[in-house]
Amino acid sequence: RAVLGASGTGVLTERGEAEGGPAVAVLVVRSDGPLLASPFLLADREAIDTGAGAELAERAAPAVAEGGCLLILPDAMSLDPHGLPRALADGLGPVPVLGGVAAGSPVFELYAADVATRALPALAVSGARPVVGVAQGCQPIGEPYVVTGGEGNVVRAIAGRRPLEVLREALRAVPDLERRVRQAGVFAGLAINPAKSPLERGDFLVRNLAGVDRETGALAVAEAVRIGQTIQFHIRDAQAAREDLEAMLDRVKAALAGRRPAFGLYFNCAGRGQGLYGVPGHDVTAIRRRLGDWPLVGFFGNGEFAPVGGRNFFHNYTGVLALFPES
Structure with a gap:
């Protein structure tokens, strides 16, 4: 038996x-x-980072050697959101890492009969590879361009131009701009596979814009950005989130290929839900309407983990759906 929660x-x-x-x-x-489940717990960790990820990967690797996935529910207070998935990828390769970050006040995790804090509970699921969908809640605006200047997480030139100018140009093309920007957030989308053409929703790793230098036009992104990387700005509001969720559900339905889910998990961001849509139960209603009625459980957390383009990432503002089809 394995009991896991957050x-x-x-x-x-x-x-x-x-x-x-x-x-x-x-x-x-x-x-x-x-279908087999192997539980793990890394408790009382000052840092849930690359070290914790390497330890968990070593312990979980035998359980997912023949296929499967790893579910994680880490504590937000000690989480390194980028170091953990990077270490898991190094140790587990292409195995999907799925989950959500514990949230609330107080924050806690569940493992067997125990309640823990600053912990990393995990479940290695073998014998079945889930169908995964990621709804990032964003709509691309403007055009994709190549980063031509910058270092670290600071973008200093996009296609030889000031990044702030490119952003303003993209925003001017948004229909009903004044209303939507008042309600929305603006983000940077980094192409996972820039060789793909055309780039569409779901092809980007969406990250917050962390700052702007109005004098130089440089932008700071909440992710390291490389020169030569493809970037496209995104807008997030209720309209974009609805459209993106429906597109994700279409992709999941196609991947199911007529199979019925035995059960599903949905890791939703605390920044979505009623606060985003203005009505309760939006995402669950959309999932049932598009994919049918079967057991589903999930929670609203401080971040999500899921693969995009075959690589595992930490996300914000997303809905991550993992479906386990009937055998």
Whole structure:
């Protein structure tokens, strides 16, 4: 038996979503077939970083050697959100890493009969590879361009121009700009595979714009950016999030190829939900309408983990859906 869980700002099942108040969501899975689950716990960690990721990868590798995935529910207080998935990728290769970051007040994690903090509970699932969809809630604006100047996370030139000028040009092309920008956030999208053409939704790693230098026109991005990398700005609001979720569900439905999910997991960001859409239960309603009725559980967290373009990343503002089809 394996029991795994985490606190969140809300919880969800196939019946709906509960935010901002006491609630619990539980999914019980029994398998008489090939599906096996191996639990792990790294407790009382001052830093859930590359060291913790390397240790977890070493312990979990035998369980996912023949295929499967790794579910993680780390504590936000000690998490290195980029170092952890990087170390897991180094140790596990292409194995999908899925999960959400524990949230709420207080923040805690569940493992077996214990409640922990500053912990990294994990579950290595073997015998089945889930169908995964990532809805980043964003719409590309403007055109994709190549980064031609910068260092670290600071972009100093895009296609030989000042990045702030390129951003303003992209924003001017947004329909109903004044209303949408008032409600929206603007982000940088970094192409996962710049050789792909054309680049579409889901082809980018979406990151916050962390700062702007109005004198030089440079932009800081919450991710290291390389010269030669393809960048395209994105806008995030309720309209973009709805469209992106529907596009993700279309991709998941196609990948299921007629199979029915035995159960699913949905890791949603605390920045989505009713605060984004203005109505409760939006994402769960859309999932059921598009993919049918089957057991689903999840929570609203401080960040999400999922692969994009075959590589594992930490995300913000996303909805990550993992479906385990019936065998």
